[in-house]
Amino acid sequence: MKDMDADSYTTEDGRRIGGVVMEMRNITLRFGGVVAIKDISFDIREGEIRAIIGPNGAGKSSMLNVISGFYNPQEGEVYYKGERRPPMKPYQVAQQGIARTFQNIALFEGMTVLDNVMTGRIRQMSSGLLAQAIWKGKAEREEVANREQVEKIIDFLEIQHIRKTPVGRLPYGLKKRVELARALAAEPSILLLDEPMAGMNVEEKEDMSRFILDVNDEFGSTIALIEHDMGVVMDLSDRVVVMDYGKKIGDGTPDEVRNNQAVIDAYLGVAHD
Amino acid sequence: MFYREAGDFKTSYTEDSQTFPIKFDRYRYYAVLLVAFAVVPFVINDYWVNAVFLPFLIYSIAAIGLNILVGYCGQVSLGTGGFMAVGAYACYKLMVAFPEVSIFIHIILSGGITAAVCLLFGLPSLRIKGFYLAVATLAAQFFLVWTFNRVGWFYNYSASGQINAPERTVFGVPITGAETAPWAAYLFCLVFVVASAIIARNLTRGMAGRKWMAIRDMDIAAEIIGVNPLKAKLSAFAVSGFFVGISGALFFAVYLGAVEVGEAFGINKSFLVLFMVIIGGLGSIFGSFAGAAFLVLLPVLLKNVLVGGLGWPTDLAAHLEFMIVGGLIIMFLVLEPHGLAQLWRVAKEKLRLWPFPY
Numbered sequence: 001m002k003d004m005d006a007d008s009y010t011t012e013d014g015r016r017i018g019g020v021v022m023e024m025r026n027i028t029l030r031f032g033g034v035v036a037i038k039d040i041s042f043d044i045r046e047g048e049i050r051a052i053i054g055p056n057g058a059g060k061s062s063m064l065n066v067i068s069g070f071y072n073p074q075e076g077e078v079y080y081k082g083e084r085r086p087p088m089k090p091y092q093v094a095q096q097g098i099a100r101t102f103q104n105i106a107l108f109e110g111m112t113v114l115d116n117v118m119t120g121r122i123r124q125m126s127s128g129l130l131a132q133a134i135w136k137g138k139a140e141r142e143e144v145a146n147r148e149q150v151e152k153i154i155d156f157l158e159i160q161h162i163r164k165t166p167v168g169r170l171p172y173g174l175k176k177r178v179e180l181a182r183a184l185a186a187e188p189s190i191l192l193l194d195e196p197m198a199g200m201n202v203e204e205k206e207d208m209s210r211f212i213l214d215v216n217d218e219f220g221s222t223i224a225l226i227e228h229d230m231g232v233v234m235d236l237s238d239r240v241v242v243m244d245y246g247k248k249i250g251d252g253t254p255d256e257v258r259n260n261q262a263v264i265d266a267y268l269g270v271a272h273d
Numbered sequence: 274m275f276y277r278e279a280g281d282f283k284t285s286y287t288e289d290s291q292t293f294p295i296k297f298d299r300y301r302y303y304a305v306l307l308v309a310f311a312v313v314p315f316v317i318n319d320y321w322v323n324a325v326f327l328p329f330l331i332y333s334i335a336a337i338g339l340n341i342l343v344g345y346c347g348q349v350s351l352g353t354g355g356f357m358a359v360g361a362y363a364c365y366k367l368m369v370a371f372p373e374v375s376i377f378i379h380i381i382l383s384g385g386i387t388a389a390v391c392l393l394f395g396l397p398s399l400r401i402k403g404f405y406l407a408v409a410t411l412a413a414q415f416f417l418v419w420t421f422n423r424v425g426w427f428y429n430y431s432a433s434g435q436i437n438a439p440e441r442t443v444f445g446v447p448i449t450g451a452e453t454a455p456w457a458a459y460l461f462c463l464v465f466v467v468a469s470a471i472i473a474r475n476l477t478r479g480m481a482g483r484k485w486m487a488i489r490d491m492d493i494a495a496e497i498i499g500v501n502p503l504k505a506k507l508s509a510f511a512v513s514g515f516f517v518g519i520s521g522a523l524f525f526a527v528y529l530g531a532v533e534v535g536e537a538f539g540i541n542k543s544f545l546v547l548f549m550v551i552i553g554g555l556g557s558i559f560g561s562f563a564g565a566a567f568l569v570l571l572p573v574l575l576k577n578v579l580v581g582g583l584g585w586p587t588d589l590a591a592h593l594e595f596m597i598v599g600g601l602i603i604m605f606l607v608l609e610p611h612g613l614a615q616l617w618r619v620a621k622e623k624l625r626l627w628p629f630p631y
Contacts, residue, residue: 107491120498
């Protein structure tokens with residue numbers, strides 16, 4: 001495992017990219033006879049925007065699910081902050097500081113936007129049931145302190161006006177933003193975004209791209225995202241992993257990936273003669 | 274017109290997250306408390322306490338408890354009657370074994386014991402959901418009632434199989450037994466109701482409540498965010514059991530005085546409390562009160578109108594009462610599936626603008 005601060009560099013636009021924060025080594029994931037991911041290795045560096053792309057069914061979401069602990073791979077190791085991560089439950093992974101959003105929104109529909117985002121602060125709030133029942137001392141202080149942080153994120157993502165609205169009543173684009181807010185509220189060391197722009201129109205995509213860049217810039221968050229819109233991916237990301245049929249076929253900067261023959265074949269198809 | 278939040282500005286997050294953020298609501302709440310504590314005890318008589326106030330107060334606690342489990346955490350339970358019986362029998366055993374300890378403490382301890390039992394029967398919820406869980410809790414209902422019927426130790430081997438509340442006092446005033454004054458029983462229960470409501474409200478507006486609601490709304494997402502489903506579900510079962518146990522203890526010790534388990538805590542009770550929660554409004558503390566009031570008051574009201582007002586024979590009125598209550602329940606669920614609490618919310622929205630159209 002490489003040293004965390006080793007070979008850090010600065011990008012053209014002046015962002016500092018740190019050492020490796022998460023490394024996947026030879027991950028293989030099978031569902032019965034189906035091999036969803038086959039022997040894939042890649043790493044995520046601190047502060048970078050890392051994209052995972054590939055055609056439908058390539059195993060991108062499965063990869064994200066492995067990172068967030070939803071699936072445990074049959075083979076391979078996950079290294080997080082320099083240590084090998086044992087198989088764990090999704091909530092344990094979340095408590096280690098990995099937050100995510102979902103391809104089809106997974107918000108708590110019956111709760112208000114504020115409550116949804118506050119739920120994201122679960123890692124930062126530790127007062128016991130008894131203290132909460134009385135609502136004095138630690139429980140109250142904690143609630144107020146975390147509310148302040150949450151309000152900053154709500155301001156940042158421009159969802160102040162819907163703070164007290166139940167999420168079930170919101171339109172799709174706003175729900176996506178609320179979900180991002182909930183993931184951000186956890187102050188994650190890695191933020192996983194599963195198709196943050198699926199089903200959006202051009203303006204909404206531009207908004208979302210701006211938020212992702214701002215989040216990365218402002219909070220210094222490490223972001224790993226899956227996205228189908230190539231324009232977005234090439235513009236946003238620092239490095240790209242390309243998957244096809246569960247295998248890794250390319251890895252590198254957007255320019256390198258764009259000129260990779262295997263990637264071009266996978267996306268455009270290849271003539272068999 | 275009557276109801277405004279305009280001009281009611283908040284300058285701190287504490288103010289914004291309080292139970293009644295709107296001034297008008299807050300003052301109304303204080304007024305209700307004042308009337309309940311300072312006026313009602315002086316004007317009520319035996320009939321009012323036994324027919325209306327005690328059942329209303331005690332069922333309110335049970336409904337709050339069940340609402341935490343079903344309305345907030347989304348785990349359906351049909352074992353409420355059985356858990357109330359646990360509270361009642363725990364209270365009986367404690368009262369008999371430690372006569373020198375205050376009944377106040379006994380009732381809280383009964384809540385604690387019920388919480389432990391409820392937690393035990395909540396374990397299947399980690400594996401099963403929805404209707405299947407409801408059936409599993411139904412097993413708790415039958416098992417607990419059977420146990421209290423058959424195991425002599427629980428009723429101290431009394432010949433009748435009943436348990437009778439011995440006389441106990443608080444500050445020298447009898448609370449249980451034949452000597453109890455109506456106002457004393459009323460006030461004693463009222464204290465528990467107010468405390469339960471405040472505790473339930475505090476829990477549900479804080480992190481505990483958010484975890485429960487997260488599990489209710491989407492358990493997989495909740496887990497990925499960092500909610501430990503085991504802890505969240507079991508804590509809901511325990512807290513719910515605590516309130517249900519207290520209500521069971523009060524039901525036995527203060528209200529009935531003598532209990533035969535199959536009759537007082539049968540499956541009917543489970544359904545009654547579940548109906549209160551559904552009619553009142555899932556996921557609302559106010560709804561628990563509204564539901565309890567609806568199902569306690571409606572039969573009393575109908576009886577008074579039919580027998581007292583129209584002079585019908587009692588048995589005819591009793592049967593008609595069932596039909597009318599049943600019909601009203603169906604009507605309510607069709608017209609407003611989110612219960613009385615939602616009806617109240619809609620009324621408030623309307624009152625904000627009244628008499629202007631918008």
